[in-house]
Amino acid sequence: MSTLEDSRHPPKAVVGSQVSQDEEMFGRAFDGRVIRRFMGFCRSYRVALWIAIVSVLIYTATQVAIPLVILYAIDNALVAGARDRDLLELVVLVFGAVVVLNFGANFLQENLVGRAAERVLIDLRRAMFTHLQRVSLSFMDRTEVGRLMSRLQSDVNALQEFLETSIFAVGDLVLLVGIVAVLLSLDFQLGLLTLSIVPILFVMRIIWLPRAREAFMKAREANSVANGALAEAIHGVRTVQGMVREKVNFALYNDRARQNMLAHLRAAKFAQINVPIVDTLTGGAMAIVIVVGGNQVLGGTLDLGVMVAFIFYIQRFFDPIRSLTLQYSFMQRAMVSGQRILEVLDVPIAVEDKPDAIDMKECEGSIEFENVTFGYVKDQPILRNVSFKVAPGETVALVGPTGSGKTSATALVHRFYDIWEGAVRVGGHDVRDVTQESLGQHVAMVLQEPFLFTGTVFDNIRFRCTDASRQAVIDAAKAVGAHDFIEKLPDGYETILEQRGANLSLGQRQLLSFARAIVADAKILILDEATASIDSYTEMQIQKALAKLLEGRTGLVIAHRLATIRGCDRIIVLQDGEKREEGSHDELIAAKGMYAGLYSLNYASFDDVSDELADGLADAGAST
C-alpha cells in the first residue's frame, strides 16, 4: 500500500465502482401469480410431468423400503434362533426387485423433468424475445439492453436451477415424511426420542441463516467489485499505461482483492459451521438408538432389525433436510426472477396492425404529414401540428437544432410510434391502415449510427433480403463505393465482422449500411446523417454514395452537413417541434430567416448551434 500513503490528502482515485445491488436476491418464496403464469408454460408438458411425479413417488417409496427390507431380513431370517435360508433368499429377491424398480423410477423422473425444464426455459426465452420484437420502441428507448439481457439470461437461468430440482423437492419432502412415519411406526417411543434432535437443528438454522446470508451477500458483492475493477483495467488499459497509473491502480486493486478474500473466508466459515452441527446431531441420534434401542433389544422389547433400520434411516435423514434448504433458496430466487420475467411479458404492445390492415403492394413513394402532433410523454408533444409533403422522387432535408423533432418525424414515416393527432400518409395510405410488414417493404431507413451484426459482410448487406443474389449485393456495394475496401478485407465479402464491425472504420460501416439500403430496394429512403465527423476523404465518398442511393427514390434526410443539405431539392427547418421554414436553399437564403442565419454562422453542422442561439435566430427571422 506504500504507493497510496502519501503525506498529502488521499488520492482522487478508485478502481471498480461499488455495485449497486438493484437486483434483489431474496424475495418471497411463494407468489401465486407467478406460479399460475408459469403453470401455463408447463401445460404443454403436463403428461410428462405427471408421469414424473408418479415416478418420484415410486422412487421415494423404494428409498424408504430398502432399509425395511434389510430389517426384515435380519429379524426374520438372520437373528439367532430364527435363521431361515429360504426366507433370506426370498427377501434378497424382493430386495433385488425393489432396487430395479428404484432404478427405473429414478431414471424416468430425472429424465422427464430435465427435458421438460430445458424446453420450458427455451419457451420462456422465446416468449420474451418474440414479445420484445413487438413492444413499442419508446419502451426499448427507455430500457437499457443490459437490463433486458439480464432478464433473458440470468433470470431464465435462475429458473433453470429451480425447475430442474423442483420435482426433487417433492421427492425430498415425501422422503422426509416417509422416514418420520416409518421411524414412528417401527417404534413410537424410540422414534420420538430420536426425532427430538430435529428441533435443535431448526433452532440452529434460524440463528445461522440471517448471518450466513449476509456473509454470502458480502462475498458476492466483494467478488463483483473486484471483477469490475479487473474488467475496467482491461478495457481502459491504454489510458492506464498512457497516464502511468499502474502503481496507484495496483495498490487500489490490492485493497479490493484483499477485501474479496476476507469476505470469502468469512463466508466459508459460515458455510462450514453447518458440518459439525449436522454431524453432532447425527451422532447424537445414533447414540440414542444404540444406548436406548440396544437396551430395549437386550430387554426383548425391540427387534434387533428395528435398531439397525433406525441407524440406517438416521444417516439418510439429514439429506432431504439439507437439499430442501437449498430448494428454498432456489425458490426464493426463482420467484424474484419470475416476477421480472413477467414484467417483460406484460409490457404493452403499442403499435399493432389493424385486423383489416391492407397489404400495400405498390407504392409510388409520396410522404405526407397532415397536422401531425406527437410526443412520447403525455402533454409533452415533440411535434406540433406539422404538415408537409414529399413528392415521389423528391429529396427533402430536415434541418434544425438538436431536439427539434427531426428524428421523431422520420420515425413516424415507418410507424415506429403512433401519432396523437393528424395523419401520416405513405403512398396515399394512412400508415395505420396498412400492415407494418408491407410498410417496411417500401420504406428503408439508414440510421445515424451504422449498426452491423456479427456475420459476414455479405450477410450484413443483404440483411433480411436473404434471397438477394450475390451479384445484387456486389452491385450495391459498387454503387456506394464500398466494393474496393470489401475486396481488400481478408476474406472479401465472406469476412466475418467481429463485434459488430469494430474492425471497420466508421466511414466504412456507413457505406455498408448504405449498401444494405440499396439491396432493400425501397421506394422511400429515410436517412439520418451521421453527426460524428468523418475525415474528408470518406466524407467525399459518402456524399457520392448518397447521391447514388437517392437516385430514383423519395428521400427524407435528416441533414447535418451543409454539403448534404445543398444537394437536396427542398429544405424544411424545424424548431421546437414546429415547422419554421420551407423552401430551396436559395429561397431560404433570400428569405433571411433562421436558415440563413444558421448558414451565415459557418458551423460545420447545425447541431453545434446552441439553443439560445437558435432561439435568437428564430426571433430575428420572425422580425424580418
Added chain:
Amino acid sequence: MSSTTAPTDAAPTDPIGDEGLSGTPRAQQFAEGNKLEVGILWRITRMGLAHRWRMALAAGATVAAAFFQLFIPRYVGEAVDSAQGLLGAGAASPEMAREALFAAGMMVLLFSVMRGLFTLMQNYHGEGIGHCIGYELRLAFYEQVQRLSFSFHDKVHTGDLITRGMLDLEGVRMFISTGLIRTLLLTVLIGGSAYLLMNTNLTLGLLALSFVPFVGWRSAVARLKLRWMWLLMQERLSVITRRMEENLTGIRVVRAFSAQKFELEQFETASIETLKVAIKRVTVRVANTTVMTFAFFTSMVLVLWFGGLQVVDGEITVGVLAEVLTFMMILQMPVRQIGMMVNSFARASTCGSRLFEVIDRDPRIKDQEAAPDLKLEKGVLRFEDVRFSFGADSSDTRVLDGVSFSVGPGETLGIVGPPGSGKSTIAHLVPRFYDVTGGRVTIDDQDIREVSLESLREAVSVVQQDAFLFTASIENNIAYGDPWSDGERIARANRSAQLHDYVAKLPAGYETLVGERGVSLSGGQRQRLSIARGILSDPSILVFDDSTAAVDAATERRIRMALREGQDKRATVIISHRLGSLMHANEILFVEAGRVVERGSHDALMAQGGRYHDLYRLQSRPGDDHGVEVAAPGEAS
C-alpha cells in the same frame, strides 16, 4: 526490438485473423487437448504448499476426519452385537452388554463430533488456501494486464482476457479444495475402509467394495463428458446471447427493415441447436447418476445375500453384517465424488494453462535493465528515419517508412493525411506504446528505449482518439494521471478544455459519476474530458491524436486559445484531419502510406499546390473564399 517470445511477433498486420492467445473455442479445445498437464497442476500445488500452516492443518484435518469416519461403523457393529447379547460367544452378562452398549453409543457420538470438527477444519482451510491463491493470482493477473503492451491488447479480445481473469482463475483456485484435498480424503477413506473391510471379512469386503471401481470409473468418465457438453452448451448459449443482444441493441435497424420475422427465425435456429445439446446433456447426466445408484444398491443386495448366508451358516455375526452395510452407506458419497475430483483436475489443468499463458507472458515493451530516468532539459522530440510495422518488417507491411521530424518547446507540429496513413501510429510511438522497427525516437537526444517507461510516460501525454471514461467521478477521471492534484488544478485544466461550465452546472458537479454506470457524456464532451486529463499534469510533450474530431469548431478554437498559456515550454503535436485544427502549426507534415509526402508551413504548402492544397480546397465550402472555418483573428501564425 526488445526480446520476447510472444507469438504476436509473427502475427500478420490484420487484427482479425490473429488473437494473440490460443483462441480455439473452449469446447473444442477441451475435446482436443483433454490431457492433464502435470506441470500446471504441480505449479498450483506449489502455490498451495507455500501456505505451509494452512496446508498442514487442512491435510492433518483431512486424515483425522477420514479416520473418525472409518471407525463409526466399527462401533455400530459392536453395538448391534452387544444388543444381541452375543459378545463372548453368548456368555456376556446383561450388565456387561449394557456397559458395552453405552460405550459404543458414546464412541459413535464422540467420533461423529470429531469427524464434524475435523471436516470443518479440512473444508475451511482447504477453501482458505484456495482464496489465498486466488488473491495472489488476481494480483498477478491484474499487474500483468497493466504491463502487457499495446500489441498484446490489440490482438486479444477484452472478453477473452476477462474470462481468463475471472472464470479460469476460479477454476485454478478451486483446485486445492476440490482437487487436492479431496484426493487425499478419498484416498484415505477408500483405502482405509478397504483395509478394514477386508480384515473384517474378505469375501464380504470385496463384495461391498465391488461398486467402488465401477462407480468411480463411471463418474469420472461422465464428469468429463458432461463438462465437455457443458462447454459446448455455453458456446451454443453464447450464440443465442449474441443474437438477442444484437437484436435488442439494433432494434431500430431490425424494425426499419421489418426484419422481425427473419430475426425470430434466426433465434429459433439457435434455440433448437441449444436445446439439442441440452437434452443430450440431460440424458447423459441422468443415465450416469441412475446407473451409479443402481450399482451401489446391487452390491448391497449381494452383500445381504452372501452375508446373510454366512450368518445363517453361523460363520459371521449379524453385527459384522451390519458393520459392512454401514460402511457401504459411508462410502457411497465419497465414491461419487471421484467424478468431481477428476473434473477438478481437468478444469484446473485447462484453466491453469489459459491463465498462466497470460501471467507468464513477457511484455514486449519494458524497461531495459537499470534504465535511467529520462533527463528532461528542453523537451525536444525527434523522430529519426522512423520505420514501423506491426508484423515482420517488410516494405509492404510497413506502416511508417522513414518518418523524420523534430519539434521543440513552444513549437507545434501538425500531421495530416488520409485514414490508415500512419498518423495515429506516430502518436503511439512517442510514449513508446510500440517500439520502432527501424530508426529511433529521441527526447533531448536520449533514445526513448533506453530510459525508464515511467519517466518517459510522465513527460509525454497523448490525448487519444477514443477517450476511455472510468466509472468514477468526473474529478477522478480528470485527475487520472495525478490523483493527488488539488481541485483548483483540476478545474483549471477543465476550464482550458472548455468543459468546466458544463460540469459546474451538473447537480453533483465534479462528483458526478461518469463511465459505464454514470451519466453519459456526448462524444465531444468525452473528448474534452480527455483533453483536460491530458493537460492536467502539464506534460513537456503533448500529442493530440485526432482528439477534437467530435468537438465543434468554435469550441475547439477556444480550447486552442486556452492552451496557448504555457505552450512556450511545451512541444505540441496535433494530428487531425480537420485542417482548421492544425493550420497554425509551425510545420505541417502530410503523411500518406507511412511516408511524409509534403511538409512545410501552411502558407508554403498552399503555395506548393499539392495534396495539402487540394485537401484545403475540399474542406473549404464550395463558393466561399474565406477558408476553413475562419480562423480567429491573429490566430494563424
